[in-house]
Amino acid sequence: MNGDVFTPADILIPKDISFRNWSVIACDQFSSEPDYWERVRANIGEEPSTLNMIIPEAYLDDADLDCEVKKIHAAIESYIMQDLFREIEDSFIYVERTLSDGSVRSGLVGTVDLDEYDFSGRKAAILASEGTVLDRLPARISIRRAARLELPHIIAFINDTSMSVIEPLSKKSDDLPLLYDFDLMECGGNIKGMRVCGADADKVMSAIRKLHGNNDTLMVMGDGNHSLAAAKVYWDELKQNLSAAEKENHPARKALLEVNNVYEPAICFEAIHRVLFDVDPAGFVSTLADAMPSGSDYELHWVSQGQRGTIGVSADCIGDMLTAMQTFLDEFVRTYGCRVDYIHGADAVARLAEGERCLGLILPAMDKSELFGTVACSGVFPKKSFSVGHAREKRYYLECRRIK
Numbered sequence: 039m040n041g042d043v044f045t046p047a048d049i050l051i052p053k054d055i056s057f058r059n060w061s062v063i064a065c066d067q068f069s070s071e072p073d074y075w076e077r078v079r080a081n082i083g084e085e086p087s088t089l090n091m092i093i094p095e096a097y098l099d100d101a102d103l104d105c106e107v108k109k110i111h112a113a114i115e116s117y118i119m120q121d122l123f124r125e126i127e128d129s130f131i132y133v134e135r136t137l138s139d140g141s142v143r144s145g146l147v148g149t150v151d152l153d154e155y156d157f158s159g160r161k162a163a164i165l166a167s168e169g170t171v172l173d174r175l176p177a178r179i180s181i182r183r184a185a186r187l188e189l190p191h192i193i194a195f196i197n198d199t200s201m202s203v204i205e206p207l208s209k210k211s212d213d214l215p216l217l218y219d220f221d222l223m224e225c226g227g228n229i230k231g232m233r234v235c236g237a238d239a240d241k242v243m244s245a246i247r248k249l250h251g252n253n254d255t256l257m258v259m260g261d262g263n264h265s266l267a268a269a270k271v272y273w274d275e276l277k278q279n280l281s282a283a284e285k286e287n288h289p290a291r292k293a294l295l296e297v298n299n300v301y302e303p304a305i306c307f308e309a310i311h312r313v314l315f316d317v318d319p320a321g322f323v324s325t326l327a328d329a330m331p332s333g334s335d336y337e338l339h340w341v342s343q344g345q346r347g348t349i350g351v352s353a354d355c356i357g358d359m360l361t362a363m364q365t366f367l368d369e370f371v372r373t374y375g376c377r378v379d380y381i382h383g384a385d386a387v388a389r390l391a392e393g394e395r396c397l398g399l400i401l402p403a404m405d406k407s408e409l410f411g412t413v414a415c416s417g418v419f420p421k422k423s424f425s426v427g428h429a430r431e432k433r434y435y436l437e438c439r440r441i442k
Contacts, residue, residue: 043163043256044246046130046239047149047294050123050187050438051231052086057220059085061229061434062092064191064261068429069095070313070379070390078224086122088189088435093177103177111184118186123438130234130242132207132214133296135304137227137431143304146204146234146242147437149292150194150257152273155266159417163250164194164257167413169364169421170267178268186442188269191433192262192295193426195305196246197253197410203245204299207234214238218436225430231437258413260298260426261433269293294439298426300406307409309401310380310422311387312367317376319397323347326399329366338363339400341391356404357412357419363401364420380422382429 052060059082068074075094082089090113093106117123131147156162157170182188196203207214214232221228234242250256259266269290277285285291298305314322319342326349330338333352336359340347353359371378381387384400391398404424412419426432 042151042243042247043154043250044148044150044297045243045292046128046235047292047439049126049129049131049147049294050440051126051217051436052122053124055086055122057218057436058223059087061220061222061436062087062089063222063224063226063430063434064432065092066095066264067382067432070381071386072096074224081223086117086120091185091187091189092435093181098177101177103180107180107184110181114185114187126217126233128235128239130239131217131437132204132211132232132234134208134211134230135227135431136229137304137427138225141304143298143427143431144204144208144302145193145296145298146207147231147294147296149294149439150266152266152270152291152293154256155270155293157263157267157270157418161254163255165255165259165413166263166267166418167259167409168263168419168423170263170418171421174264175268175271178265179272182268182272182441186440187438188294188441189435189438190262190265190294190296191435192266192293193260193433194257194266194295194297195260195300195409196249196257196297197255197301198249198299199301201299201301203242203249204297204302206241206245207232207238210238222434226434227431229434229436255410255414257297258300258410260300262295266293266295289439290441292439294437296433300409305406306427307404307406308382308425308427309403310382310425311384311401312399312422313379313381313387313390314371314397314399315377315379315393316395317374317397318395319343319345322370322397323349325370326363326366330362335359336402338402340397341388341400342397343392343394355412356402356408357423360401360423361420364423367399382425382432386429 157166387398
């Protein structure tokens with residue numbers, strides 16, 4: 039291990055199959071809309087797909103975890119035995135994701151060293167951006183323990199104001215070997231991936247080292263906080279029984295993810311909203327308004343069965359406002375026994391809030407310039423504070439890597 043935080047990898051991509059059916063959206067999307075996942079399953083049919091390698095959170099509460107993990111393990115083993123993958127050795131993958139509005143989000147797929155990552159609040163080269171919900175980890179850890187492959191939907195950010203790491207690749211993308219170029223299912227836009235190796239990879243590594251030299255924190259998590267946390271927990275568990283030499287080069291020490299520059303123009307932060315089920319809407323709104331510091335710095339919008347309103351909140355920064363709101367919400371749920379879900383998209387919140395004894399809470403979006411400063415000075419945001427883009431703009435599973 040050379041001490042680098044972010045490195046090239048031996049990356050697996052499928053061959054001789056439909057990329058469109060292979061690649062499905064992150065498991066934590068559409069968690070209250072099982073019809074989305076049922077439609078995806080019906081459209082894929084029996085074709086090879088990453089859908090068979092994940093557990094969508096829409097089904098997690100009702101799933102037999104042991105049974106689902108066995109199915110995932112069997113699917114992975116079957117795909118390996120079928121020689122389904124092409125290995126892209128010692129490379130990064132430069133990706134261009136064309137979004138629904140036509141903008142292009144550039145990123146770089148590689149591996150991070152999990153010994154350089156922390157989600158507990160300690161200083162590290164890679165930091166979590168949001169609070170980790172520990173009860174969301176066991177399913178992910180169980181899958182990772184059983185599987186020979188990882189397949190990430192994780193996105194991490196670098197704070198690269200000089201545009202030195204990823205942006206030079208966009209200028210020479212026509213010269214990079216093309217690995218895939220296809221339209222994602224369910225209105226996910228287009229994704230294009232190109233191999234970065236040799237001298238081009240060396241230039242990326244040099245720029246990353248320089249960026250890290252100027253910043254104690256190299257990366258802050260964007261999406262997939264819990265997936266990377268599960269990989270970290272599994273690695274910390276595994277390395278207890280390894281020798282020093284084995285720890286140095288064990289494949290599970292690293293995790294595959296995509297890195298984006300937070301200042302990429304196509305990057306936008308979307309709020310993750312809340313929907314409460316089995317709640318007295320009027321009582322909740324009244325109690326929330328009394329609990330939050332009254333002011334005009336931020337606005338919380340609520341909706342329930344066609345009724346709408348706004349609660350003005352005073353706070354020094356959005357992180358403080360979100361912490362106060364989430365602290366109240368957690369206590370309210372514990373006290374009154376209602377259920378809360380975390381939803382991408384105000385339109386989806388409004389639809390769900392039409393149900394009886396349902397209420398949607400629509401949160402403000404964070405300016406991306408606040409991310410690194412807030413995490414460095416004040417620690418993590420509360421759980422489910424923000425998301426990168428709209429639900430259909432989330433990362434789709436595509437690349438894999440051996441972890442055993």
